[in-house]
Amino acid sequence: PSPHRALCRSRASDLGPMLGRADRYRLLVIGDAFQAHGATYGSKRVGTFGQVGCFSFYPTKNLGAYGDGGMVLTDNLEIAERVRLLCNYGQSDRYHAVAEGLNSRLDELQAAVLRVKLRYLDRWNALRRQWADLYSSLLEGVEVPFLASGREHIFHLYVVKSKARNRLAAYLEEQGVPALVHYPIPVHLQVAYQHLGYREGDFPVSEACAQEVLSLPIFPEMREEEVAYVADLIRKFYQEEI
Ligand SMILES: Cc1ncc(COP(=O)(O)O)c(C=O)c1O
Structure with a gap:
């Protein structure tokens, strides 16, 4: 990919x-x-x-x-x-x-x-996968995670990409849905690593990701209606955007 x-x-x-x-x-x-x-x-x-x-x-x-x-x-x-x-x-x-x-x-x-x-980890991970699959089947407008074959994902985070990430995050926040950015500043642009001499533009993929990624709520105890509610809000956001 x-x-x-x-x-x-x-x-x-x-x-x-x-x-x-x-x-x-x-x-x-x-x-x-x-x-x-x-x-x-x-x-x-x-x-x-x-x-x-x-x-x-x-x-x-x-x-x-x-x-x-x-x-x-x-x-x-x-x-x-x-x-x-x-x-x-x-x-x-x-x-x-x-x-x-x-x-x-x-x-x-x-x-x-x-x-x-x-003892509960595998069960909790299976539930996270279930909510991730549901998100991926319902979401429209955003880019959903790619699942590579031969690997099992455990969805610590469910990260989508959107060119309108900041507006989308603000919209979800307004509706009471916490969506976080992991992470907004790539490592090479952190003050701590300035001595390495990298500049903006040196890692364009990381920089684009930092602008576009958004982590939607995901946890084992989530309910189907909650996943559908978030997906619905995102659909509405894109309808209003256009
Ligand atoms: C990929 C990765 N590595 C390292 C760490 C650091 O973990 P800790 O805070 O337990 O030291 C984190 C924490 O979020 C992480 O996500």
Whole structure:
């Protein structure tokens, strides 16, 4: 598909060719699966490709704790040891710091919440897929997410594209429907990365996406009428636009 097709978060990118290239050049692959708990590529879940997979359990994620949390997956013992060290002050044992580390352990309370919620993840993801399918069948006027074959999406977000994105977002807001932009400023234009010397125009696809993407409400507990209501509002918006 063209890179201009609607962004589809919460799914695996085209991992096959990337893993092949990494293998050829002996590169480590670190997968950011922060928004894709349970998504699959072929028969495997994301986070299990490459040498390291990372997840966020921030409360809004498909598998969210009641506070901040995260997880690193690896089957490499050396990396596992290093990660354990780094998230515990860089200490090899009590009071002996051998690396500059962090205080970023997953606390027991969050782990207990996640252990229970994990049982529901597949069910919740299936419901998200159901609402995404319904949106895609009802929506008119906006570009809906493209579903690549051989991958299962978990729709952390349901992102559409519209040339009239700002007006559409304002219209939905007026009608009491929260629709958010993920994200309005691409990385290369963030103040934090100005030292890299990129300018507007350097990444035209990212820049166009930042202008056009809109995340519509999606969550497992949504009801059919709510999805239809949002789709209906969007249809009305385009009728009034013309
Ligand atoms: C793709 C991606 N990577 C990394 C992060 C950072 O996650 P956390 O806030 O748990 O550190 C996020 C959070 O939204 C994310 O969406």
